[in-house]
Amino acid sequence: MLASKNILLIIGGGIAAYKTLDLIRRLQDRGASVTPVLTKASEEFVTPLSVSALAGRKVYRDLFDLTDEAEMGHIQLSRSADLVVVAPATADMMAKMVSGLANDLASTLLMATDTPVLIAPAMNVRMWHHPATQRNLAQLKADGISVVGPDEGGMACGEYGLGRMSEVPDIIAAIEARLSDGPLKGKRVLVTSGPTHEPIDPVRYIANRSSGAQGTAIARALVALGADVVFVSGPADVPPPEGVELVRVETAQQMSDAVDAALPVDAGVFAAAVADWRVASASDRKLKKTRDGMPTLEFAENPDILARVSKMTKGRPGLVVGFAAETDDVVEHATAKRARKSCDWIVANDVSPATGIMGGSENAVILISDDGAEEWPRLGKAEVATRLAARIADALGTQYKE
Numbered sequence: 065m066l067a068s069k070n071i072l073l074i075i076g077g078g079i080a081a082y083k084t085l086d087l088i089r090r091l092q093d094r095g096a097s098v099t100p101v102l103t104k105a106s107e108e109f110v111t112p113l114s115v116s117a118l119a120g121r122k123v124y125r126d127l128f129d130l131t132d133e134a135e136m137g138h139i140q141l142s143r144s145a146d147l148v149v150v151a152p153a154t155a156d157m158m159a160k161m162v163s164g165l166a167n168d169l170a171s172t173l174l175m176a177t178d179t180p181v182l183i184a185p186a187m188n189v190r191m192w193h194h195p196a197t198q199r200n201l202a203q204l205k206a207d208g209i210s211v212v213g214p215d216e217g218g219m220a221c222g223e224y225g226l227g228r229m230s231e232v233p234d235i236i237a238a239i240e241a242r243l244s245d246g247p248l249k250g251k252r253v254l255v256t257s258g259p260t261h262e263p264i265d266p267v268r269y270i271a272n273r274s275s276g277a278q279g280t281a282i283a284r285a286l287v288a289l290g291a292d293v294v295f296v297s298g299p300a301d302v303p304p305p306e307g308v309e310l311v312r313v314e315t316a317q318q319m320s321d322a323v324d325a326a327l328p329v330d331a332g333v334f335a336a337a338v339a340d341w342r343v344a345s346a347s348d349r350k351l352k353k354t355r356d357g358m359p360t361l362e363f364a365e366n367p368d369i370l371a372r373v374s375k376m377t378k379g380r381p382g383l384v385v386g387f388a389a390e391t392d393d394v395v396e397h398a399t400a401k402r403a404r405k406s407c408d409w410i411v412a413n414d415v416s417p418a419t420g421i422m423g424g425s426e427n428a429v430i431l432i433s434d435d436g437a438e439e440w441p442r443l444g445k446a447e448v449a450t451r452l453a454a455r456i457a458d459a460l461g462t463q464y465k466e
């Protein structure tokens with residue numbers, strides 16, 4: 065709930081601006097009050113009248129509007145909020161924020177504010193992937209700005225890909241997480257999840273049976289404790305949690321790159337079932353049956369993401385949590401894995417088929433740390449996640465391994 069929270073909503077000039085009308089409504093349903101600010105460009109997409117009617121208050125539009133200055137100066141306006149939300153955050157708006165431009169009301173408010181800022185980017189897929197936008201995104205994150213989305217999907221311009229503004233429930237979850245007074249407030253946590261797919265040719269791939277359920281539950285539990293969660297997910301069966309910064313990947317190499325892009329973080333939870341090998345040279349054409357018999361596949365080793373991050377001398381997360389999926393001698397193998405990969409904790413589980421854990425809804429884990437092996441009872445995956453998130457909060461709260 066967002067009872068008595070004040071949100072300054074800066075509506076950027078993109079087609080996704082229409083979603084902010086619904087966002088205002090839903091924020092109010094949760095008890096928040098919304099002060100809307102329109103840019104010149106956003107007035108092409110939503111009208112000041114509809115925005116102010118929904119918000120039930122004045123819409124701020126112009127830096128030089130003297131009445132506004134008399135009522136509430138822009139400095140005060142920018143600071144009276146608990147959170148500044150920019151939705152949609154266009155490529156132009158992000159670039160302005162990075163450079164510190166202040167040539168209209170929205171950009172001036174963003175420069176003048178001392179309250180946390182959350183942006184919901186929305187733009188064409190090519191604009192999103194453009195190196196300039198990606199550079200700006202990295203800088204905004206480094207400046208402490210929270211990001212929700214964008215999502216993948218069809219766009220108003222007819223193209224498909226990453227760049228759609230997050231759906232309203234996701235933006236609300238991100239706002240709630242940012243305003244939460246939970247123990248992980250202000251902490252940035254990375255979670256990898258799901259399987260990876262390693263291509264053989266354009267139509268075939270090597271995969272594993274991970275559903276992504278445990279990683280998703282962990283991310284959700286971390287969000288509930290107020291963390292800013294970067295969720296790097298392979299092609300999972302379960303939908304991603306709300307309120308995370310979602311990065312979808314397919315292969316281990318892409319997951320490794322996405323993890324690097326997400327750093328620095330306070331903690332990293334590596335729940336993904338990453339393929340250890342990939343096909344050395346995946347064919348760019350479909351492999352055909354030939355008279356000469358079956359093809360021989362050669363493998364190359366994938367990067368071990370967990371080990372690489374754990375062994376970083378610069379930028380290592382304060383807490384690194386790995387998983388060990390074993391089918392026999394669970395504690396022994398997992399303890400050896402923890403030492404080999406240099407992570408702080410290993411969450412070990414028995415994934416032999418008889419346990420029904422892989423792809424199932426329950427998990428029986430053993431938490432291995434410096435304190436030894438601690439066996440947890442068989443619990444639902446959501447409950448395992450809640451316990452683990454609480455332990456992570458404890459560890460970060462006590463400045464674990466600075």
Ligand code: CTP
Nearest residue numbers: 334335336338366367368369370386387388389
């Ligand atoms: N992991 C990773 N990158 C890889 C392989 C594994 O980050 N290329 C991480 C997983 O996310 C998990 C941990 O390492 O947190 C253990 O994964 P697991 O598959 O159990 O270990 P392996 O390294 O494959 O070891 P083994 O084959 O001996 O079981």
